[in-house]
Amino acid sequence: MRFRAGIESVDTFYKIIQAVEKLQKRCVIKFTETDLHIICANDVNEGGIQVWSQIKIPSLFNDLRIQSNANNQISMLLSPEALLSALRSAANPSTASTSNAVLHQVEAVMRLAKKNDQAVLSFEINGLSRNAGRYVRVNHDVRIEIMKPQDVQRLSEPMCPEPDVHVLLPQLTKLRAVVERLRSLSDTVAIRANRSGRLEFSVRTDSVSTDVAWTGLSNPTMAKEGGSQEPSQISQPHDPEEMFGVLISVKSFLQFLNSHVVSTTTIACICQNHCMILYVYIGEVADAGGVLTYYIPAMVDDTS
């Protein structure tokens, strides 16, 4: 089993890990010759949010060498938090070009290694120190656990019916400001959308009933495959004003909103009273370097 890759877009890689970091203590990372998959699918987290992401190797890495007996795929369990701190030495995640990163002109390479009988993902980061302009080399080892191919196969993406509505979400940072307020009012939020570009977030409690509505959003047609879904052609005529809703945990939705650091375009799909699926595109949709797919299941629903 051999694995080595140069990390070309450290910042993007850092942001992607940041987007999933808060979800689970450990997540599954699977490398193939063409894609990187990040999977957070434990049932233990509250609200039941799952992430299945698929990122094209060239959009993050260069010079990938991968060899294994399992079809040249390598899957590992690791702590996203540890991975994040390893990348932090090389990343310069602030969007402003005037950075305060420790290193610049960074070259980062990660490889699979074994140290003291422990499998690790070893990061070697070379760069010039910001202050002195000296050459600096940083090594980080992130403990991992190689997964058996049969365990990997047991992981399966949740099955969802064809979504009732697709809607392009407003800027996630703005959305987050609203959802954070909603969280202080209630633990659950009803999210509704229709095919005329309307999106509503509603909270009902004894002391307050709140609806926040966006209008004029676009309803993309998901003709081609996005994530794992069946191609969904919107063929049958529907009332474009009809609202489709799902009741979910506010906390789960906020976990999804952590992806605002990496998102450019996010499409939300609602399967009425079943689940919400969120596609966070990395890079422009046209040549998306990858997509993070969040599944948030419906909570037991007796209102809508």
Next chain:
Amino acid sequence: MPRSDSDVSDVQEQDVPHVLSAYVHDVRYFAALLRGVSFAKMASVTIMDSGLIVTTEEARTLLGTAYIFADIFDEYTYNPPSQQQLPSQSQSADSERENEELNAAFDINLSVLLECLNILGTAGPTTTNLKTNDKAHRFHGLGQGDGGNDNEPGPSKRNGRKDDKDVAGNARLDQYFGGGGKKTGMRLSYAGAGYPLTLLIAEEADGPTATCEITTFDPEPRLELPFDAEQTALRIILKSSWLRDALSELEPSCEKVTIVGNPPPPEGRVPRTSTPRLRLKAVGNWGSTEMDYPNDREVLEACDCPVAVSFSYKHSHLQKAARALQTSTKTSLRIDQDGLLSLQFLMPSPRARPGKSANAFVEFRCMALEGDD
């Protein structure tokens, strides 16, 4: 826009006018006033021709009141519930008579109301620079403060270099009410007893709109702490920033704060060595703080104190005023013969409107601790 399935629109369809319908194009000032009294969860709201009065209380000792005049709204229509057939009556400019019978009142969960006002994240406090400020000036030392406190700003400085303070104060207000940035408009309406308070909040541009219906409750009888102006023992007007800094520097562990007022020094004495006109004293487990305000017009704009007075108040109660002080520019501090403390904080209106005195204010009244030394 009201949702078609809500109760409110049903009411609107009928011809009964709402008890209250008000609109403001920028919600931040309204939110800042409410935040000033938000030390308790529940608040009583009284609606009158001249505006809204929002009161909160704690431990039957501390009463916070925000006077929100109708002028701060761009539109304000009040229809007394008993006289709904004569809505034009309430519009008359002569609203001097405050007839209790004509007021509508309800109790409401103030923290929910504030969350709703800030639902789009646009009405929140911008306290970042305040926080660092407070931290920098926090009282660190042990032992007796000597009242001189020369490295501290504000009250204790005798040669009053107030200019930087003023600049800081203005910058802070600009953050609250600054012209730039997007404004969030709000329509407030209340259909009458038993109906929720409805807020419609929208950003100027094609941003989101929020509709909030907040449950109202029948008004509970509220604490009344009448201040007898005839019996005023101490009356002081000073810049709010100087009181705010003093409060933030009080020894955190102290239980009570003593306010001492002294009469003016006899004629002919040099002001530099005069006794302080106002002193805040706090004794805690790990040290004590004493803060003196000298007899200087730059510091105390007005100070009436015929006889020396000294009353103590619960420290935690005084600290409740901190939020109102953040937005306030000027404070009137009064104490009557019984020790009842009245703090009135002038909350500068975002824009001066010709012919209108739109500056709202927040008042705190606090009873003195008994058995004072």
